[in-house]
Amino acid sequence: MRGRLSQRLHSLAATEASEQPQDVFRVQSSESSDSDGMDAAISSKAHRFLLWKFVLLAVLCYIDRTSLAFAAIELQADLHFSSAIYGLGASLFFIGYIVWQVPSNLIIVRLGPRIWLGSLAVCWGVIAALFATIKTAAAFYALRIALGFAEAGTMPGMWYACSVFYQPDDLTSAWSLVLVGISASQIVGAPIASLLLKLDGLLDVRGWQWIFIAEGFFTAVFGIFCLLSLPDGPETAAFLTPAERDRVAERSARHKQQNAAGGTTLWQQIMKAVGDYRTWHLTLVLGIGNIPKYAILYWCPLIVNGLLGGRDTHKPEAQGEDKPDSSLVVLLSGLPFALSAALVALNAHHSRHTGERRWHCAIPLAFAACAMLGLALALASGHIVLALLCLLFSTAVWAPDSILASWPATYLTGTAAATGAATINSVASLGGLAGPMLTGFLEQRGSLSIAVFVLSGATFLDALLAALFPSSSGDRPAHHAKEEQVRYAFLGEGARTTSDLEPAVRSEEA
Numbered sequence: 001m002r003g004r005l006s007q008r009l010h011s012l013a014a015t016e017a018s019e020q021p022q023d024v025f026r027v028q029s030s031e032s033s034d035s036d037g038m039d040a041a042i043s044s045k046a047h048r049f050l051l052w053k054f055v056l057l058a059v060l061c062y063i064d065r066t067s068l069a070f071a072a073i074e075l076q077a078d079l080h081f082s083s084a085i086y087g088l089g090a091s092l093f094f095i096g097y098i099v100w101q102v103p104s105n106l107i108i109v110r111l112g113p114r115i116w117l118g119s120l121a122v123c124w125g126v127i128a129a130l131f132a133t134i135k136t137a138a139a140f141y142a143l144r145i146a147l148g149f150a151e152a153g154t155m156p157g158m159w160y161a162c163s164v165f166y167q168p169d170d171l172t173s174a175w176s177l178v179l180v181g182i183s184a185s186q187i188v189g190a191p192i193a194s195l196l197l198k199l200d201g202l203l204d205v206r207g208w209q210w211i212f213i214a215e216g217f218f219t220a221v222f223g224i225f226c227l228l229s230l231p232d233g234p235e236t237a238a239f240l241t242p243a244e245r246d247r248v249a250e251r252s253a254r255h256k257q258q259n260a261a262g263g264t265t266l267w268q269q270i271m272k273a274v275g276d277y278r279t280w281h282l283t284l285v286l287g288i289g290n291i292p293k294y295a296i297l298y299w300c301p302l303i304v305n306g307l308l309g310g311r312d313t314h315k316p317e318a319q320g321e322d323k324p325d326s327s328l329v330v331l332l333s334g335l336p337f338a339l340s341a342a343l344v345a346l347n348a349h350h351s352r353h354t355g356e357r358r359w360h361c362a363i364p365l366a367f368a369a370c371a372m373l374g375l376a377l378a379l380a381s382g383h384i385v386l387a388l389l390c391l392l393f394s395t396a397v398w399a400p401d402s403i404l405a406s407w408p409a410t411y412l413t414g415t416a417a418a419t420g421a422a423t424i425n426s427v428a429s430l431g432g433l434a435g436p437m438l439t440g441f442l443e444q445r446g447s448l449s450i451a452v453f454v455l456s457g458a459t460f461l462d463a464l465l466a467a468l469f470p471s472s473s474g475d476r477p478a479h480h481a482k483e484e485q486v487r488y489a490f491l492g493e494g495a496r497t498t499s500d501l502e503p504a505v506r507s508e509e510a
Helices: 002-079 083-099 101-111 113-133 137-151 154-165 168-197 207-229 242-260 266-274 277-307 326-333 335-354 358-381 384-398 401-410 414-445 448-467 478-492 498-509
Strands: none
Touching: 002 083, 002 113, 002 137, 002 154, 002 168, 002 207, 002 242, 002 277, 002 326, 083 101, 083 137, 083 277, 083 414, 101 113, 101 154, 113 137, 113 154, 113 207, 154 168, 154 242, 168 207, 168 326, 168 335, 277 326, 277 335, 277 358, 277 384, 277 401, 277 414, 277 448, 326 335, 335 358, 335 384, 335 401, 358 384, 358 401, 358 448, 414 448
């Protein structure tokens, strides 16, 4: 009897012991499910209450930055600016843009997204509107530098704000919508500028002045709206419940602990990135590529104007009655950028599908170089239709953008990947400084066809450098490539410090 009772007790104890881990697992699974559900709810609310503001802010940022190109025809004619003055002014934007990147990233952490992003938008809106008042080249130069300072912190600031509210996996898809806004700005900017040019003479204000006044005013108003509506952080996000705010704070604390527990020091990770020759190889590819990109961006309306019968409007003797309608020229100038947006999307999709990078960069660049060579020859010989077609296809130079932005993640991990991407894009911005300035200098001292010929040579060199990148680092399985390209795509005009990349880095390490 006692033996049977003892056996029964042992059996019950064994059963309880076997069931206990399952109960614990069920509790842990339930907690995990609740956390995932809360994270999904936080991301959904951030989409509805936050993300659309960042998309519109990105659109306004790039419209204000590039509105100079659409105003260039009438601005040069009225102010008698030479091509060299115009090209230098377009390039000077990048001085402030490069210098103020890192300080802006540090300030937003202290002030929060509401104050910093809202203040930046108001500042650059006012500066953009002040372009309507310029009379001298010195004022033109000063405002372009000031605009670069004002816009420098916008993209990394929005990235920082998104990284607070989104989990790494959700962050990639959310930021891709901001990138869509950047592409859309190039497309919608042309028809908006075309309509504003038709206001020429209203209130004794020239059409090119209306472009700066209207776009700057709308940006400043939206900046005030951001100051009133954006949260300082999760603790002041009215669209979240108290439990959701606590969840965001918990995630941030956990991420900081994970970063502190990393094996190598920050300095070792930085040296790993900077000391890798591939980092500087990619810096050359992206930097040289920026030369023709920004040259085309700021000179496209002037090229179209010349092809449609307009003459060199910076020369007083060329201001005749036969010049084409500026609003039509600006409208047509938006077509190449619509094609470039489509090429970026198609090229990135095919690269993600195949997991191949090198030739998805080199081939479009070589094609763009051939188109620019054809444009130079057509400009020299006066073949208008051929020149317009070549100008259209020259925008293939933008096709590798998202692939180039993802490349550091193929040979670097953790903070090293963040540092490598930041180094590449910071130094490569010098190409944007060189492109418009070089084009203006060559056009004034020779002809526009010579300038385009030089841009073609730079693009051929860029294609060669892309093709020579080590294939073992450039190609990855397609499922890895898809994640990395979206994750790092924001760096084309985005972050410049390692802190901006921490959410992406955490996802990569996981």
